[in-house]
Amino acid sequence: MLRLGYIIIITAFLLILCDAGLGVERFPPPEFETPHPLPETTTPAARQAIYEYIDVIVLLAALGLSSYLILKKRSRRGIFILMVFSLVYFGFWREGCVCSIGAIQNITLSIFDSDYAIPIGALLFFLLPLVFTLFFGRSFCAAVCPLGAIQDLVLLRPVSVPGWLGSGLRLFAYAYLGAAVLFAATGSAFIVCRYDPFISFFRLSGSLNILILGACFLLVGAFIGRPYCRFVCPYGVILRQLSRVSKWRVTITPDECVKCRLCEDSCPFGAIKQPTAKWPAHDYDKSKKRLGLLIILLPVLVVLGGWAAAAISGSTSRVHATVRLAERIYMEEAGTVEGTTDASSAFRATGKGMEELYEEASGIRGKLALGGWVFGGFVALVGGLKLIGVSRRRRRTDYEADRASCVACGRCFEYCPKEHVRLKKAKEAGEQSE
Amino acid sequence: MVENKEDVTRRRFLRDSVWGTFLAGLGATVGFLSNKTRSSDTVWQIDPDTCVACGNCATYCVLEESAVKCVHAYAMCGYCRICFGFFGPEPADINTGAENQLCPTGAIVRTFVEDPYYEYTIDEKLCNGCGKCVKGCNTFGNGSLFLQVRHDRCLNCNECAIAAACPSGAYKRVPADKPYLLKGMDHA
Numbered sequence: 001m002l003r004l005g006y007i008i009i010i011t012a013f014l015l016i017l018c019d020a021g022l023g024v025e026r027f028p029p030p031e032f033e034t035p036h037p038l039p040e041t042t043t044p045a046a047r048q049a050i051y052e053y054i055d056v057i058v059l060l061a062a063l064g065l066s067s068y069l070i071l072k073k074r075s076r077r078g079i080f081i082l083m084v085f086s087l088v089y090f091g092f093w094r095e096g097c098v099c100s101i102g103a104i105q106n107i108t109l110s111i112f113d114s115d116y117a118i119p120i121g122a123l124l125f126f127l128l129p130l131v132f133t134l135f136f137g138r139s140f141c142a143a144v145c146p147l148g149a150i151q152d153l154v155l156l157r158p159v160s161v162p163g164w165l166g167s168g169l170r171l172f173a174y175a176y177l178g179a180a181v182l183f184a185a186t187g188s189a190f191i192v193c194r195y196d197p198f199i200s201f202f203r204l205s206g207s208l209n210i211l212i213l214g215a216c217f218l219l220v221g222a223f224i225g226r227p228y229c230r231f232v233c234p235y236g237v238i239l240r241q242l243s244r245v246s247k248w249r250v251t252i253t254p255d256e257c258v259k260c261r262l263c264e265d266s267c268p269f270g271a272i273k274q275p276t277a278k279w280p281a282h283d284y285d286k287s288k289k290r291l292g293l294l295i296i297l298l299p300v301l302v303v304l305g306g307w308a309a310a311a312i313s314g315s316t317s318r319v320h321a322t323v324r325l326a327e328r329i330y331m332e333e334a335g336t337v338e339g340t341t342d343a344s345s346a347f348r349a350t351g352k353g354m355e356e357l358y359e360e361a362s363g364i365r366g367k368l369a370l371g372g373w374v375f376g377g378f379v380a381l382v383g384g385l386k387l388i389g390v391s392r393r394r395r396r397t398d399y400e401a402d403r404a405s406c407v408a409c410g411r412c413f414e415y416c417p418k419e420h421v422r423l424k425k426a427k428e429a430g431e432q433s434e
Numbered sequence: 435m436v437e438n439k440e441d442v443t444r445r446r447f448l449r450d451s452v453w454g455t456f457l458a459g460l461g462a463t464v465g466f467l468s469n470k471t472r473s474s475d476t477v478w479q480i481d482p483d484t485c486v487a488c489g490n491c492a493t494y495c496v497l498e499e500s501a502v503k504c505v506h507a508y509a510m511c512g513y514c515r516i517c518f519g520f521f522g523p524e525p526a527d528i529n530t531g532a533e534n535q536l537c538p539t540g541a542i543v544r545t546f547v548e549d550p551y552y553e554y555t556i557d558e559k560l561c562n563g564c565g566k567c568v569k570g571c572n573t574f575g576n577g578s579l580f581l582q583v584r585h586d587r588c589l590n591c592n593e594c595a596i597a598a599a600c601p602s603g604a605y606k607r608v609p610a611d612k613p614y615l616l617k618g619m620d621h622a
Binding site: 029032034036039040098102105107110119122130134190193205207245246247342347349 | 452464467476553589602
């Protein structure tokens, strides 16, 4: 009987309110005879804005302290302690968001999307490390970035990666940066956040795939120093370039290099460059020719790269939800697929025109195709410049840290005999003054 | 030796100009974005008018227990005896027995107010944000039950994993000082 009643009620409603809208008042709210206060809908407050400023202040303080520890104090121990603090604060306490790496996307989106207003915190998280790098080198990577910190801590048995391989793998980071900017600019996705490998550890929860990815990075990271920083991090790519021209820089030795070779193998990131030998005359001519050829070849490479990336933009555009939806609707209309998805039925319920959707999707596709040209050209250009860089030769008389690759971890300091002398002198001076 | 010195100076000049260019570039970025910043952070919220209660909120959140919960706009509720958000499609009996309930976790509490009115409240500790009740209430009732991101739980990820999986595009970034889009409250 009850069941029949239900069926009647339901059918009645379906008949009356066909294509039921949302929030229709079908049963007028009652007027109670007994006094009955309506309960309040609770609204727990979001994190207060003041904490955002605290994050920025902590970032600023950590950057300043990191720069001081690297350049002035030259203390690996201090850097290590700061690194652990950053891992705890920016990693486990703030649970990995907000971070400078992801802020690249917020910046990009706010440039391309007029409706998106960027929170001032995200802007500062993007900007401050860049400014510090321009002055002090990669002090952000050294001890402030939680992603760098977690990898630095698991580095147990460093294995050196050959220079050519490291440089080749780094091309991926440039491509990742390009893709992150491309997808953020078109409003498709924030891929850096989506595939952040360590976020699951920071939050102690997350999807299984990302957890496995993170575990792999940490496992590899036990042998190859900071694999994410060196071969993947899109922010690191920007910092590398800024660090090349920084006002101050990490030096292995506190004063003069005596070429004792002790520091040669101390860097787990392959950032220590040896003094160069004399350049043989016959070799010189050969590489001059190669250099000329590469410079001529560069535009060809760029066009090829752009063309290749634009050619696959049809499938990359599916990252955007609107394009996916439009394709689905098109297939449903053409009858090539059966049934509907949540997305397609939600779209049909809105009553929006299909032509409008198709137009929007083709607009996004056009943007991604154009972006594909820029992206492919950019990656090819970087690859080409890398090849040219191989042919370029620079003379070095001392052991020095490569400006771009050095993450200022401070490991090499204690390998330098001159550093030991400096510490001893400082200690003696301290004792005398007492 | 003289040549070498010149070389160093030239290199230094080049480096300084690149340095200046980078700094100017950063300055230009700030200048360009300065009128596009907002002082307060943004948070994720579900627009209840767009939400289709598909159930993705329960499964896609990066938290093990979703930050999305069902909330109740009591002023819109009809206080029905037979609530389509509370009872399953074919309840054996009109009582609060678990077998009659739609909610998989039994998070809706049904209390008698006066004949024939019953009040339905959400026990948020039990709610997993699956939206089954929301669907029932929207389809057959007043639509007073709806899903909201609860900001005491939400981590405010830069890219919300549920937003990426939302089939109807109901997720929005809203200002942190107005973090809820409540039904029947003019989005206060």
